[in-house]
Amino acid sequence: xxxxxxxxxxxxxxxxxxxxxxxxxxxxxxxxxxxxxxxxxxxxxxxxxxxxxxxxxxxxxxxxxxxxxxxxxxxxxxxxxxxxxxxxxxxxxx
Numbered sequence: 001x002x003x004x005x006x007x008x009x010x011x012x013x014x015x016x017x018x019x020x021x022x023x024x025x026x027x028x029x030x031x032x033x034x035x036x037x038x039x040x041x042x043x044x045x046x047x048x049x050x051x052x053x054x055x056x057x058x059x060x061x062x063x064x065x066x067x068x069x070x071x072x073x074x075x076x077x078x079x080x081x082x083x084x085x086x087x088x089x090x091x092x093x094x
Contacts, residue, residue: 061072
């Protein structure tokens with residue numbers, strides 16, 4: 001592989017690799033393997049669901065920041081109901 005082709009490959013893979021490394025942290029790697037060892041393959045659906053929900057959350061919050069120019073935490077505090085109920089529910093799930 002020549003140098004220009006290698007450079008082009010890094011330009012294409014670089015941003016995606018950075019985002020993937022930010023969204024897939026040590027928690028997913030440690031807890032998914034531990035749960036697999038404890039419970040077997042019957043919990044694979046749960047980790048697939050969590051990855052899907054995490055993707056939806058990252059996509060929508062990033063899109064909201066770009067399009068509206070406000071941080072998602074700020075808009076979550078404006079939701080109907082008690083102030084800040086959504087961030088608190090996220091924290092309680094963690």
